[in-house]
Amino acid sequence: MKRIFSVFLSLALAVSLFPAALAEESAGMDRGALAQRLAELCGYADELEGYAAQPSAFSDVAEEDECRAAVNLLRDKGLMQGDGSGAFRPSVPATRADAVTVLLRWAGLTEAQIGAYGSYDSACLMASLGLSGDLAGGIKDEGELTDLYETVKPLYDALHAEVPAPYFVDGAALPIFPYDTVIREVVYVETDVDTDGDGKADKVQVLVQRPAATDRGMKAASIFEARPYSAGCTDAYDLDTWNAHIVDARLTEATASTSTGKEDWDWHASSEPGPATLEVQTAGGAGAAGDGGDVWSNTENVDAYDYWLVRGYAYVSCSGLGTLGSDGFETCASADETAAFASVVRWLAGDEGVKAYSDKNSGVEVKADWSNGNVAMSGQSYAGSTAFAVASTGVEGLKTIVPRAGIASWYDYYRSQGIAAGGLYYPGDDCNILADYCMSRQLDETDYASIQADYEAYLEEMIAEQDALSGDYNRFWDERNYTNGAENLKCSALIIHGLNDFNVRPKQFDLMYDAFRTAKQEVKLLLHQGAHYTPEQIEGLDLNGILGRWYAHYLYGVDNGAEREAEVRVQSNTDLSWNIYDAWGDAVESIVLSAGEGESRFTSDLGVTSFDTSLADVEEGWIEYCSDMDYTWEQEMIAGATGASAVYTFDIEKDMHISGTPTVTVRASADRPTGILSAMLVDLAPEGGMEAVMLEQYGEGVATETVEANGLWYGGGLAAKDLTQFSMTSTDNKIVTRGWMDIQNRTSIYRVDMVEPGVFYTLTLELQPMDYTVKAGHKLALVLYSVDPEVTYWPEAVTNFTVDNTGTYVTIPVR
Numbered sequence: 001m002k003r004i005f006s007v008f009l010s011l012a013l014a015v016s017l018f019p020a021a022l023a024e025e026s027a028g029m030d031r032g033a034l035a036q037r038l039a040e041l042c043g044y045a046d047e048l049e050g051y052a053a054q055p056s057a058f059s060d061v062a063e064e065d066e067c068r069a070a071v072n073l074l075r076d077k078g079l080m081q082g083d084g085s086g087a088f089r090p091s092v093p094a095t096r097a098d099a100v101t102v103l104l105r106w107a108g109l110t111e112a113q114i115g116a117y118g119s120y121d122s123a124c125l126m127a128s129l130g131l132s133g134d135l136a137g138g139i140k141d142e143g144e145l146t147d148l149y150e151t152v153k154p155l156y157d158a159l160h161a162e163v164p165a166p167y168f169v170d171g172a173a174l175p176i177f178p179y180d181t182v183i184r185e186v187v188y189v190e191t192d193v194d195t196d197g198d199g200k201a202d203k204v205q206v207l208v209q210r211p212a213a214t215d216r217g218m219k220a221a222s223i224f225e226a227r228p229y230s231a232g233c234t235d236a237y238d239l240d241t242w243n244a245h246i247v248d249a250r251l252t253e254a255t256a257s258t259s260t261g262k263e264d265w266d267w268h269a270s271s272e273p274g275p276a277t278l279e280v281q282t283a284g285g286a287g288a289a290g291d292g293g294d295v296w297s298n299t300e301n302v303d304a305y306d307y308w309l310v311r312g313y314a315y316v317s318c319s320g321l322g323t324l325g326s327d328g329f330e331t332c333a334s335a336d337e338t339a340a341f342a343s344v345v346r347w348l349a350g351d352e353g354v355k356a357y358s359d360k361n362s363g364v365e366v367k368a369d370w371s372n373g374n375v376a377m378s379g380q381s382y383a384g385s386t387a388f389a390v391a392s393t394g395v396e397g398l399k400t401i402v403p404r405a406g407i408a409s410w411y412d413y414y415r416s417q418g419i420a421a422g423g424l425y426y427p428g429d430d431c432n433i434l435a436d437y438c439m440s441r442q443l444d445e446t447d448y449a450s451i452q453a454d455y456e457a458y459l460e461e462m463i464a465e466q467d468a469l470s471g472d473y474n475r476f477w478d479e480r481n482y483t484n485g486a487e488n489l490k491c492s493a494l495i496i497h498g499l500n501d502f503n504v505r506p507k508q509f510d511l512m513y514d515a516f517r518t519a520k521q522e523v524k525l526l527l528h529q530g531a532h533y534t535p536e537q538i539e540g541l542d543l544n545g546i547l548g549r550w551y552a553h554y555l556y557g558v559d560n561g562a563e564r565e566a567e568v569r570v571q572s573n574t575d576l577s578w579n580i581y582d583a584w585g586d587a588v589e590s591i592v593l594s595a596g597e598g599e600s601r602f603t604s605d606l607g608v609t610s611f612d613t614s615l616a617d618v619e620e621g622w623i624e625y626c627s628d629m630d631y632t633w634e635q636e637m638i639a640g641a642t643g644a645s646a647v648y649t650f651d652i653e654k655d656m657h658i659s660g661t662p663t664v665t666v667r668a669s670a671d672r673p674t675g676i677l678s679a680m681l682v683d684l685a686p687e688g689g690m691e692a693v694m695l696e697q698y699g700e701g702v703a704t705e706t707v708e709a710n711g712l713w714y715g716g717g718l719a720a721k722d723l724t725q726f727s728m729t730s731t732d733n734k735i736v737t738r739g740w741m742d743i744q745n746r747t748s749i750y751r752v753d754m755v756e757p758g759v760f761y762t763l764t765l766e767l768q769p770m771d772y773t774v775k776a777g778h779k780l781a782l783v784l785y786s787v788d789p790e791v792t793y794w795p796e797a798v799t800n801f802t803v804d805n806t807g808t809y810v811t812i813p814v815r
Helices: 002-017 019-025 031-041 045-052 068-076 096-107 120-128 142-160 212-216 335-348 382-391 431-438 445-449 452-466 475-479 482-488 507-518 543-556 622-639
Strands: 183-190 203-210 220-226 247-249 313-318 371-380 398-404 492-498 523-528 568-571 578-581 589-594 599-603 645-651 656-660 663-670 676-684 690-692 704-712 721-726 729-731 733-742 761-766 770-774 779-785 800-804 809-814
Touching (some): 031 045, 031 096, 096 120, 183 335, 203 335, 220 335, 220 543, 371 382, 371 543, 382 398, 431 452, 482 507, 492 507, 599 645, 663 676, 676 761, 676 809, 733 761
Parallel strands (some): 398 492, 492 523, 523 568
Antiparallel strands (some): 183 203, 599 800, 656 809, 663 800, 676 779, 690 729
């Protein structure tokens, strides 16, 4: 497609810059004859007589010229122009570009949508419509002109129908709706929860953007982003003390093994129903939504789905409970939060049991009468998590989800096999901190004052319930495990995740994918080499094309084969090419690499490394502080240069394609009744290094490079964006995957088994799922260590480990 656009662009520039040459070389219909035939094809024949009585609008169109009436008519309707000097040049050979431009204006597209001759916008639009032939060439005969007319006529019909509709070509909607006419409005959806305990049903502020054609009867499908960050955030993560609790933490030491069972942690079986009745708004008649005032300039991400707005989709966003403009408490991934977002889906789907109002108090009810009832949920990170959360309720009207870096189980986001394990560079992060960060009602001091004491008490309860020092799975986490609702899933899913994402780690896509497979719902997986953020378009993958067909199929019922898209697409770490698999987790075999003979030892004491925990209370940003020392610490661990790690290396004689979840089995003893066991697999390059996608310093992303400036077409009058690709940099090694566990949780994440110091136990540590090729001639290193300053707590007590190498090995699934 990129090559086609380039050829087209060259031709279009020829039309613009060399009209004289075209006049000499083109043959066939001239501009005067073109005007006459277009007037007839476009249905204006009955109006020509009236225009024949008018004087010529151009200096070079004589009164007796046959084309005069048609030229006047097309000029009057804004469809065909002269050369800017007062002349029309009727005898100059017409080009296909002349004809196509007139036809697109006639169809109803604005100049901003069509773009100027030679522009990238114009090239992309015409190519998408199937008009990418030799536009600089002449029109041989009326048959060729009729073919152009027939190509554009369906677009005209879509835009001029009594009820407008999106226009689909090759299974995806085209940008036929001008961005500058988008309708923006705000409503308040009444939920069926009361999180702030005032006895009233909480209302959430909902921002709606929809094509203007919906005011002319078009029914639009909705892309709904439930994103708690959008209404603004507090300074919770800016405070120097936000994770001071990790320093010298006293991890829970079991005094006895437990026999905890499902009845102890099953939230769904033990949750108490809410109040039987809540005070709801008394409806005072139907009316229109409000325009939201300055909410549009004060809300993040309102332009995140512009690409889809101009293609006939509505974009609906909601920050949710406890956020600025809404009622309630921010409860971080709770069932109440999920229910509130599900209420928005129900309103969009036309559920009469859910009401929305023009404001919080007037009682003027607003219906989503512009909606076709079909909803997709999409979003990045927290907004990807809410998509899966709502899908797990089985809510009617939700047809598909497209989560990017979404969380399936919040336990596995903040914990790992019994130990607190925040996202990379966020050790000590937890639900209470994120809730406080997203509780943007705090930004309205007057509003917050009325609930401050209650919310602070709620956060204290949350801290106790999430039980970070034990790290065990319990009811708090079970409530926030959306895979529990797998049997309720009724929609499809296109799951997108970065393989270098160690904020929302790869296990999340693995859990989500398995849940949809278990529910026998359509699910596709797209894994790229990025980290926590997914670019809009990645070279080598037409992501917007895939999404365009996906949304068209599930939201507008277009029979385009979207359900037959590749099951799994994975971007290679070696050359950034794309591979297609029949399924995820279907590795051909497992390879076992054994640690060898003898014993190895390592300690949890960070003091033997260069990582200085005494600098934790610093004024500069946490990530900068942490990652300054982390890079050095990582290299020390990989090299085995201190007593804090044990390293085992394996020669790779032929390419090893890791695909799935590696596990590390460790036979070890500890000199204390508790301890953190961590492991990583590392790709060690031979002399001369290797090229790899690496995390950027001071961030959770990977560097990208512009492959083609303005190479991502938006259309609809929107500016194009750059086409990018992930950057590869030279390095001597790359951490492939990691894992962490509490040795007291060696049999279960919810059951504790006592550890007797000095006794050897067999510990099985799951690493993060990964797809990665270690090239022949490299070495693969298994690194065992304890405290991970980038992820885990930094315990006060030091634990020393002794490893029985004969019982220690790594099992790697390979393709």
